[in-house]
Amino acid sequence: MAKPVSIEVWNPNGKYRVISTKPMPGTRWINLLIEQDCRVEICTEKKTILSVEDIISLIGNKCDGVIGQLTEDWGETLFAALSRAGGKAFSNMAVGYNNVDVNAANKYGVAVGNTPGVLTETTAELAASLSLAAARRIVEADEFMRAGLYDGWLPHLFVGNLLKGQTVGVIGAGRIGSAYARMMVEGFKMNLIYYDLYQSTRLEKFVTAYGEFLKSNGEQPVYWKRASSMDEVLREADVISLHPVLDKTTYHLINKESLATMKKEAILVNCSRGPVIDEVALVEHLKQNPMFRVGLDVFEDEPFMKPGLAEMKNAVIVPHIASASKWTREGMATLAALNVLGKIKGYPIWGDSNRVEPFLNESVPPPAACPSIVNAKALGLPVSKL
Numbered sequence: 001m002a003k004p005v006s007i008e009v010w011n012p013n014g015k016y017r018v019i020s021t022k023p024m025p026g027t028r029w030i031n032l033l034i035e036q037d038c039r040v041e042i043c044t045e046k047k048t049i050l051s052v053e054d055i056i057s058l059i060g061n062k063c064d065g066v067i068g069q070l071t072e073d074w075g076e077t078l079f080a081a082l083s084r085a086g087g088k089a090f091s092n093m094a095v096g097y098n099n100v101d102v103n104a105a106n107k108y109g110v111a112v113g114n115t116p117g118v119l120t121e122t123t124a125e126l127a128a129s130l131s132l133a134a135a136r137r138i139v140e141a142d143e144f145m146r147a148g149l150y151d152g153w154l155p156h157l158f159v160g161n162l163l164k165g166q167t168v169g170v171i172g173a174g175r176i177g178s179a180y181a182r183m184m185v186e187g188f189k190m191n192l193i194y195y196d197l198y199q200s201t202r203l204e205k206f207v208t209a210y211g212e213f214l215k216s217n218g219e220q221p222v223y224w225k226r227a228s229s230m231d232e233v234l235r236e237a238d239v240i241s242l243h244p245v246l247d248k249t250t251y252h253l254i255n256k257e258s259l260a261t262m263k264k265e266a267i268l269v270n271c272s273r274g275p276v277i278d279e280v281a282l283v284e285h286l287k288q289n290p291m292f293r294v295g296l297d298v299f300e301d302e303p304f305m306k307p308g309l310a311e312m313k314n315a316v317i318v319p320h321i322a323s324a325s326k327w328t329r330e331g332m333a334t335l336a337a338l339n340v341l342g343k344i345k346g347y348p349i350w351g352d353s354n355r356v357e358p359f360l361n362e363s364v365p366p367p368a369a370c371p372s373i374v375n376a377k378a379l380g381l382p383v384s385k386l
């Protein structure tokens with residue numbers, strides 16, 4: 001028998017029981033659920049990562065939908081428990097859903113939501129920050145100052161890399177990868193090389209137009225290239241940022257061999273998922289190549305780091321905060337709540353999950369649709385005509 005977990009209850013007499021496994025930023029998501037007759041139960045347990053048993057205990061005997069987190073293991077056991085409790089809706093408060101077994105959800109007829117779009121620019125901005133912090137050795141220099149070691153300007157003190165005119169490589173040029181590429185090209189006048197399974201025509205057009213603009217101003221233009229293999233990006237780029245989904249094809253995409261392909265002074269940034277990099281191989285590479293630098297937001301065994309990583313001066317490391325801006329986190333909570341609410345109310349699925357702005361406009365009620373359900377097709381859910 002699982003131990004009871006502590007909760008906070010909103011609108012106790014609501015008809016539909018919706019659980020959030022964590023308190024989430026803002027109140028709009030709570031109000032939207034309450035207005036539509038939901039009783040909202042928010043888990044207030046102190047521990048950060050809830051176990052499957054904790055969540056089973058939260059679901060109980062009657063539950064219409066759950067908003068969950070990327071730290072939770074949403075597999076067969078939880079979808080079976082949700083289904084037994086009468087639930088047909090789950091949403092991750094995240095765009096990535098590698099913690100969710102979608103086949104298991106399909107088996108129990110549970111819709112799986114995610115939160116694309118609202119975090120694109122925020123996440124890309126952190127990838128750009130990590131690129132800059134690694135290139136200009138900002139964290140090392142900050143530690144040096146705080147340690148009272150600065151005793152005057154020196155020609156060699158914390159010399160780093162100039163980005164202008166260098167090549168930025170993007171692996172996974174989807175929403176976030178493309179936004180990051182634009183920031184680096186436009187902000188720092190870098191050339192672009194990218195690798196993705198699909199062509200990113202909009203990104204290519206943007207770089208071409210920006211290159212023409214620079215040229216017309218008498219400046220050095222920028223160029224783009226779509227690589228035919230990931231290795232081409234690794235060989236040619238000075239800064240490489242990883243933005244693919246995590247699946248079987250991207251697990252340990254960066255390993256001992258691919259690290260050896262990169263330039264000795266390259267910068268590698270990861271704001272996708274930790275297991276895209278073989279972190280043991282990365283630590284070894286950082287040890288052997290002190291001029292190689294990384295900026296990491298995600299780790300292979302989160303919340304842990306592989307031995308040795310924390311000691312590496314050539315690594316900038318932050319705790320999975322790429323989407324952590326107030327607007328984005330409140331928007332993620334709203335989208336996740338509306339995914340669950342929409343399924344409970346029998347609303348259709350929003351036609352374009354890349355265009356979620358209508359759900360985020362606080363001055364008008366959101367459309368009567370689920371913003372983004374990843375298994376909509378598998379479940380045969382209708383698409384909104386709005």
Ligand SMILES: NC(=O)c1ccc[n+]([C@@H]2O[C@H](COP(=O)([O-])OP(=O)(O)OC[C@H]3O[C@@H](n4cnc5c(N)ncnc54)[C@H](O)[C@@H]3O)[C@@H](O)[C@H]2O)c1
Pocket residue numbers: 095096097116117119123171172173174175176177195196197198243244245246249250271272273297298320321322323
């Ligand atoms: N660190 C964070 O806080 C944070 C925040 C948001 C998203 N993410 C991660 O970023 C990922 C991407 O988000 P998005 O909104 O840009 O998704 P997206 O679907 O728009 O982009 C992913 C891209 O990866 C490409 N891709 C898939 N397999 C590939 C492969 N083998 N090689 C090269 N490219 C491949 C896809 O074609 C797609 O263009 C999410 O799945 C999530 O895991 C992390």
Ligand SMILES: O=C(O)[C@H](O)CO
Pocket residue numbers: 070093094095096097119322323
């Ligand atoms: O996938 C996601 O959305 C992130 O990892 C958290 O924002």
